[in-house]
Amino acid sequence: MLAETVFSAVAAAGLGIAAITAYRKRFLAATRIAAYALVPLGLVMTGAVQWLADTAFSPIAWAGFGVLGLGWLLFMTTRTIERRRSVAAGEGGTGKKAAAEPSASAPALGQGQKGVAPKAPEASPSEDFGDIEAILKKHGI
Template sequence: MLAETICSAAAVAGLGIAGITAYRKRYLAAARIAAYSLVPLGLVMIGAVDWIAGTAFSPVAWVGFGVLGGAWLLFSSTRAVERRRGGRKETTGGAEPRAVAPAASSPSRAAAPKPQAGQSTGQPAGEDFSDIEAILKKHGI
């Protein structure tokens, strides 16, 4: 009963503000304010306020909100773990993960041997462009 009274009072106050706005010849704003102020009155008339008030004071409804929150927490945590793994799917039975493009060549992951202190690689830094040339030739550039 109290919720209906508050919503009705808010609607009347909003219509009053819309009337003052229309008096100031701002009809578009007055129509918008009137539309917003009629929403709580419409909710009272269809009985949605009773339903919302009944839900707010129902322990079963709050447990339901808790279950929904737990489901959201599980969903978001699994998404975070999935992002952390880089989108890899968990493989079972020791199977290798599938390549995205199996025909494409991949760069070698083996590290080149590092020269000892005092040894030179024989090539000045920045002079070895053979890898870049091979890539450009492969793409026809």
């Protein structure tokens, strides 16, 4: 019962702050504040606060969270090991990348065929950032 009161008070305070912000002609910010303020009110109205309070003091629920965490940890560990093995074996995803690129078969098609766009020359990293550096220098950064 205390949690519902606190959440309702937080929602009321947030809506009050949103009203003051709207009065100051900052409607976008007021709308965002009102959206955040309505979340605790919605949680109270749906009964999620009571469920959360019941869950927070339940040892079985905490054991369930522990099991979920262990499952997630095992899943992420296996993904990491698979990625390291594929990189060490030299796969590294190049098989999929080469098959997906339409330019891999471009030399066999010829340069003058219709529907095949010529490949653009790749720029070096120093050329890519040259114009950005010029803009930053212009603004004194």
